[in-house]
Amino acid sequence: MTLPKLFRDRASMWSDKTCVKVKREGKYRDASWKTFYEEVSATAAGLMNAGLSPGDRVAILSHTRYEWSMSDAAILSAGGITVPLYPSLTKPEIVSLLRRSGSRYLFTSDAELAKLVAGLIDEVEFVEKVIVFEEGALEGISSKKFVSLKSFSSGKVDRARLDARIDAAKEEDVFTIIFTSGTTGEPKGVMLTHRNMISNVEAALSIFDIGPGDLHLSHLPLAHVLERLGCYVMFYSGAAVAYAEHINKVADNMAEVAPTISVSVPRIFEKIYAGIQAKALEAPFLTRQLAFRAIKVAQKVGQRRDSDQKIPAHLSWQFAIADKLIYSKIRQKFGGRIRIFVSGGAPLAPELALFFNAIGIPVFEGYGLTETSPIISANVPGNQHAGSVGNIVPGVQCRIAPDGEITVKGPNVFKGYYQDEAATKAAFDEDGWFLTGDIGRFDQYGCLRITDRKKDLIVTAGGKKVAPQKIENILKLDKFIEEVMLYGESKKFMTALVVPDFAWLEKYAAYKKIPWTSRTDLVADPKIIDLITRRIERAQAGTHLASYESIKKFVLLDHSFSQHEGEVTPTLKIRRKNITERYKPLLEKLYEEG
Structure with a gap:
């Protein structure tokens, strides 16, 4: 079984049954398998008519929505390989991943993302077409590479040709290249097969x-x-x-x-x-x-x-x-x-x-x-x-x-990492x-x-191993703490960066009549620092943490970790290496103070 065969078979079996629900004009509306597969077939035909050959890479840069799934199914049905891109990626990241994957076509969704792609399209000359889900998102874009999904998929479907593509796919064929979020370095292109x-x-x-x-x-x-x-x-x-x-x-x-x-x-x-x-x-x-x-x-x-x-x-x-x-x-x-x-x-x-x-x-x-x-x-x-x-x-x-x-x-x-034999072997x-x-x-x-x-285990100066995620998760259960990152490699004790939950912190400040004009003022206030200290101590006291695992000092940040700054992944996992590099002077100062 391959994924394009799955889509075709299910559409045949359950033609009139509900496949998806999409909110349009303020109401969720059902779309049958017949409707879904007709749109998949029309978009797949558009790709083949545009020149897509089996094994060609096609990227999707879009928020989660019905058209994402439909386009993915169309790419696979036409024999292509889907390359998903997070819509939160920066312009240089998008350019880099399009280049690394060699994507010939790109699907995107709304005006914001279409504008972003229009600003980088000259840097990715190998991208032949940009297919935009929302027709109105093309307003103000002059590049001839851009086309609406409606227009792109309006041609005639050669059913025999499409079926031939679907039947030619093998279980061991790569159907997607997913670039990992890269918490420890450069994203690697994971090749997954239909099997x-x-x-x-x-x-x-x-x-x-x-x-x-x-x-x-x-x-x-x-x-x-x-x-x-x-x-x-x-x-x-x-x-x-x-x-x-x-x-x-x-x-x-x-x-x-x-x-x-x-x-x-x-x-x-x-x-x-x-x-x-x-x-x-x-x-x-x-x-x-x-x-x-x-x-x-x-x-x-x-x-x-x-x-x-x-x-x-x-x-x-x-x-x-x-x-x-x-x-x-x-x-x-x-x-x-x-x-x-x-x-x-x-x-x-x-x-x-x-x-x-x-x-x-x-x-x-x-x-x-x-x-x-x-x-x-x-x-x-x-x-x-x-x-x-x-x-x-x-x-x-x-x-x-x-x-x-x-x-x-x-x-x-x-199957391996795309165009990276050394990383594949090391895995x-x-x-x-x-x-x-x-x-x-x-x-x-x-x-x-x-x-x-x-790679995240912290080894203290005394040779003790500390698993940071366990401690971070304990602390994040506190309503005043949004995010934590432990620090202490080769150190005598553990410290941390703490991002407070500002909604709760501001309520506390109002209740305690603590004056502040900016979040920088707020996190520097001794009463706020005392509050977070007590919350950390209480959270740690309620567990079975060893003394060497407990946080002794911390830096209270006046902002959340940022994906734009490379501090968290699109799925909100912290990038320890990047965060450590950025805040190392502040963390090291905690040890200088004794």
């Missing part, structure tokens, strides 16, 4: 019961392999996909479409949890007390369920009341039907998993990499353990190397096991637990 992705789709469907009647709300960037896999799973199984209008509209869209399935990243869950706390804090006194009590009850119930312990009668009674008054309302915010909420891309704090699972919003944390298509392991219904990433999925082999590194084999493991050991770069272990349940990235 890689289909095997992972089938593995996902063997552990999750998904099919007709299910609805997935797509909101993560489709340039990210996890969201793309999620959509392929729906297309394979007969479930439908609804596309969120924008990442900031996800909550509204969930209430509108009532999804049964969604895929997200820990940062989204952190924001949802912080939002629940914020709403509780703004409520009248009695409601506020009830809400915070309900949060504690959910944590206790979650912990007992997670460890298969019996829930005492008094706790069950409290939970039942909280469910009726609090939890049911939270579930309704998600549309009231959610039964599979997958979390991936970064570690999820166990406290968050326990809370959401307890209140009836099942969060299944998984683990994988772009190079593994991406799923290696996942928590599943009936076998969830907070803090773990679940059991290894069917068809995948996993072993822990002597140094603790997780290594993998299986049909999901990528595997002498026995052909893929080296994930993550440190982990198996627990008593047979679940995989990730300690940290191998």
Whole structure:
């Protein structure tokens, strides 16, 4: 099975059934498989008529939307290779990735991105056509390379020619080149084959019961392999996909479409949890007390369920009341039907998993990499353990190397890095096991637990190894802390950069009548520094951190880490090397002070 054959077969099987839901003119509207595949075929024909040959690269620079999936399916059906580009990339990054991939065609979405591409099109002379989803986005663009999707796909479809392209595709053919977000250096082009992705789709469907009647709300960037896999799973199984209008509209869209399935990243869950706390804090006194009590009850119930312990009668009674008054309302915010909420891309704090699972919003944390298509392991219904990433999925082999590194084999493991034989060779050991770069272990349940990235481990002056992500995740649960990055390589103690949650910090300043005119003033105020110090100490005291793991000093920043400055990836993972280089003088000063 290849992906273009999948699209053709499903369109034939489920012609009149809903394939996608798209919001147009203020309302979500259904599009059938017949409609979807007609647009796929017309766009594929446009590519072939424009001269696309099998194996040619075609880039997509767009936010998550219906046309992204449709264009991807069209590129593959025409025999092309999709190169996803994050819409948040800078102009030099886009130029570099277009050059490295040698993309002949580029799909983009709206006026903002079309204008960005128009400003760089002369630097990428090999790009022959820029196909723009929104016709109005062409206004003011004079380059003849630009064309609307409607015009581009208006030609006649030669069905026999298109079918021949689809039939010619082989399972071992590369269908996409995904440039990794590059937390540790230059992005590498991961080549995935049809077999890689289909095997992972089938593995996902063997552990999750998904099919007709299910609805997935797509909101993560489709340039990210996890969201793309999620959509392929729906297309394979007969479930439908609804596309969120924008990442900031996800909550509204969930209430509108009532999804049964969604895929997200820990940062989204952190924001949802912080939002629940914020709403509780703004409520009248009695409601506020009830809400915070309900949060504690959910944590206790979650912990007992997670460890298969019996829930005492008094706790069950409290939970039942909280469910009726609090939890049911939270579930309704998600549309009231959610039964599979997958979390991936970064570690999820166990406290968050326990809370959401307890209140009836099942969060299944998984683990994988772009190079593994991406799923290696996942928590599943009936076998969830907070803090773990679940059991290894069917068809995948996993072993822990002597140094603790997780290594993998299986049909999901990528073909190699595009035009980089040295990096490809370095990614595997002498026995052909893929080296994930993550440190982990198996627990008593047979679940995989990730300690940290191998390259991220901090070795102190005393030779102690510190896993920064574990500590950072603990601190980010505090409502006053948005982001943290630990520092302390070859040092006597740990320090950190701390980004406060300015919404909460400003409320605190108003409550305590702390004067400030800028955020720089605010974070420099002794009362604010004392607040964050106490919050860090309290968070660390509530865990089993060793003394050498605890943060002794910190720098409080007056701004968030910036993707534009190269400090975070498009999926909001911190780029430690870049951040360290930028803020090293401030961090080193903490050690000079004793």
